[in-house]
Amino acid sequence: MVWGCQDTHKTETARDTNSENEHMKDSLRVFDFEGLKPFLNRRDDTVYVVNFWATWCAPCVKELPAFEKLRENYKSEKVEVLLVSLDFPRQYETKLKPFIKEQQLQSEILVLNDVDANSWIPQISPNWSGAIPATLIYNKDKRMFYEQTFTYNELQTELNKFLKK
Amino acid sequence: MKTLKTTFVLLAVMSFFAFTIQTEDAGYKVGDMATDFSLENIDGSMVSLKDYKDAKGFIVIFTCNTCPYAVAYEDRIIALDKKYAQKGYPVIAIMPNNTTVKPDDNMEAMKARAKAKGFTFPYLLDKGQKIYPQYGATKTPHVYILQKTSDGNQVKYIGAIDDNYQDAEAVNQKYVEDAVDALLAGKAIKETQTRAIGCSIKV
Numbered sequence: 475m476v477w478g479c480q481d482t483h484k485t486e487t488a489r490d491t492n493s494e495n496e497h498m499k500d501s502l503r504v505f506d507f508e509g510l511k512p513f514l515n516r517r518d519d520t521v522y523v524v525n526f527w528a529t530w531c532a533p534c535v536k537e538l539p540a541f542e543k544l545r546e547n548y549k550s551e552k553v554e555v556l557l558v559s560l561d562f563p564r565q566y567e568t569k570l571k572p573f574i575k576e577q578q579l580q581s582e583i584l585v586l587n588d589v590d591a592n593s594w595i596p597q598i599s600p601n602w603s604g605a606i607p608a609t610l611i612y613n614k615d616k617r618m619f620y621e622q623t624f625t626y627n628e629l630q631t632e633l634n635k636f637l638k639k
Numbered sequence: 640m641k642t643l644k645t646t647f648v649l650l651a652v653m654s655f656f657a658f659t660i661q662t663e664d665a666g667y668k669v670g671d672m673a674t675d676f677s678l679e680n681i682d683g684s685m686v687s688l689k690d691y692k693d694a695k696g697f698i699v700i701f702t703c704n705t706c707p708y709a710v711a712y713e714d715r716i717i718a719l720d721k722k723y724a725q726k727g728y729p730v731i732a733i734m735p736n737n738t739t740v741k742p743d744d745n746m747e748a749m750k751a752r753a754k755a756k757g758f759t760f761p762y763l764l765d766k767g768q769k770i771y772p773q774y775g776a777t778k779t780p781h782v783y784i785l786q787k788t789s790d791g792n793q794v795k796y797i798g799a800i801d802d803n804y805q806d807a808e809a810v811n812q813k814y815v816e817d818a819v820d821a822l823l824a825g826k827a828i829k830e831t832q833t834r835a836i837g838c839s840i841k842v
Contacts, residue, residue: 589809
């Protein structure tokens with residue numbers, strides 16, 4: 475399941491036993507598409523907001539605060555924000571980790587490392603050309619995919635379509 | 640007055656749908672005829688597809704200086720041009736980003752990058768961003784293979800260069816090479832559309 479990053483996984487497990495949050499944050503959770511799939515297909519009562527981004531993608535970085543704010547403001551509801559990084563493996567240590575630390579990102583961060591994008595992009599959405607930023611919002615009944623940038627208000631509007639008030 | 644209101648509402652609804660349809664259908668599908676253009680090259684000349692009298696077709700690539708995916712493919716784009724220009728399918732690179740948003744993609748930066756990498760093909764600026772929306776390019780790099788026909792330049796392939804952006808040595812499927820080889824051999828292209836991650840075109 476965890477691919478191309480077994481060392482990280484081992485490290486993570488080792489650090490888990492320390493059960494210190496600081497250490498948890500030091501390791502990345504890297505997956506190939508098969509490994510990521512379960513995160514995109516959960517069938518519980520939560521609404522999942524999944525954003526595909528990378529540190530080198532300027533419009534992605536610009537909209538990250540909107541996702542963080544959404545996470546914060548909907549804490550009490552069944553809403554989960556997942557940030558799926560598409561950073562290059564050679565930049566995990568030099569760029570991605572320092573970025574997560576500097577920005578103090580609170581949302582759950584997963585890393586997708588799977589070069590055969592032609593096979594997995596259509597599985598995430600048949601409408602996705604492959605450009606990032608891109609966002610998937612889903613619950614067990616419905617899925618919406620957005621190949622666009624979001625402001626906080628736009629994001630909230632879309633999320634509200636999933637929340638039964 | 641009431642008629643006026645109704646007309647207005649109707650117009651609003653119509654324009655909404657017109658917009659929706661346009662967004663969804665934006666750009667070429669395989670089989671469509673691609674528009675020609677006249678865009679400024681890094682050497683100051685204006686380049687059009689019609690200038691290429693002897694070409695059998697074109698490998699049109701929307702690419703830029705600043706996207707890491709585009710950069711990862713630079714050497715492979717040069718290799719494509721070296722291999723296929725002489726066979727009648729030259730690479731035509733077009734930089735689609737708004738250079739106010741991405742100053743590192745402006746003409747001066749394009750010239751510098753082309754010189755540093757030794758681009759063997761035209762590197763054109765889509766000034767005013769009029770061309771990429773007609774093609775339907777959404778990201779860099781984004782490839783359109785065109786074949787010259789008596790009716791114009793027909794789109795034969797849309798998508799990625801190959802299936803491994805990280806490592807040219809580990810590529811399993813060379814989508815663009817396979818497509819051009821098929822065109823040259825007069826055979827059907829196996830995969831006419833593929834997808835890859837890329838940087839959204841900056842507007």
